[in-house]
Amino acid sequence: MLSHAKSEQLFAEALKYIPGGVNSPVRAFRAVGGQPFFVNRAKGAHVFDVDGNEYIDYVGTWGPAILGHAHPRIISAVQQAAEQGTSFGIPNPLEVTMAKRVCDAVPGVQKVRMCNSGTEACMSAIRLARGFTKRDKIIKFDGCYHGHADSLLVKAGSGALTFGNPDSAGVPAAFTQHTIVLPFNDVEAVRAAFAANKDQIAGIIVEPVPGNAGLYLPKPGYLEFLREITAAHESLLIFDEVMTGFRLSFGGAQKLFGITPDLSCFGKIIGGGLPVGAFGGRAEIMDYLAPLGPVYQAGTLSGNPLAMAAGIANLEELQSSGAYCKLEELAEQLSAGMRDAAKSANIPVQFNNIGSMFCGYFTDQPVHNLADAMHSDRERFKKYFHGMLEEGVYFAPSQFEAGFISAAHTPADIDHTVRAAAKVMKTLH
């Protein structure tokens, strides 16, 4: 057994001063039991805990670390920026570089505004959609997570789902009465909602590839359908690409699927591991934001030079390094290996993957939406999670999170992972 003595000591201390001992709920390991380990160093595809254990990491700080941890180009960009000052609250040149990069890369983005988290990006995009269309209602899909703003915290994925309360306490019903929640991949449900709420729907917000209830893919034609029906009703289509942006391709899921949304939300990768969010879209919509327009949105640290420097370095390295080809190869190796491991252990697993994102659900039924995902055997996942940790492989501590491969993973890392999975799955009967 790996020793976690120092982590246990730190967690006991943390519990005294931090609610649940963590600053974001899924980190507490509640969905898998046991206690979190504390990490004080990470490099490439590996994280090192305070007890000296090393893990192959498939969480990648929940998405940003697409190049692996502590990439030298990002570290040096942040160091250089820090020497010039950590925040100005006055326009700085890096903001312009970043905006230009995002507009050049993402088909649906003509103008972009930076903020500090994916939550802020989605919250602001919704406000903008409502302001622009002068309509109140929003459609979201169950199991999709768009951060923890009030009106979006209904039937949400990620931690909200993990803890069985996708509807949070403290959100007045009045705040969510304009949020219509529908099952993903269901065309008729969307048609019915538009028919029942004529000229009232400001927009649809969707993760084009939902990655906050595990991972499942849009059925062929589904995203096209969302594009068409929103356009037909003069509603906006908002792609929440906080997870998929710059991951599924340099231009995000929208580039990969060839669907151009009206607004897009970003976070994670564009900050290179620093706190960042962004939302952008058609210029005519974006110009509804203050100071040009009537929709208010602001931030003391928005466009922060350290975050911009880290994000720009991340994007430049991603674009120039051939990372996406490498990610595809590693993903192919992992998915083939994991499917074989499950088969040889005779454990039913639905291994969903796209680009460098993946999720293995313990169920014999295909998973296309949240209801399907809920059929998976979570007790089995718990055992699997701890078994893999013991083998030095760290997956997200919940069945309902996507895994991420980074360009710093090696074929040897994947090989180790697949062998460990084959071994651990045999113990799951």
Ligand SMILES: *Cc1c(COP(=O)(O)O)cnc(C)c1O
């Ligand atoms: C992570 C995530 C968010 C929230 O971003 P934070 O930076 O954690 O606030 C929103 N939407 C999606 C799709 C995400 O994956």
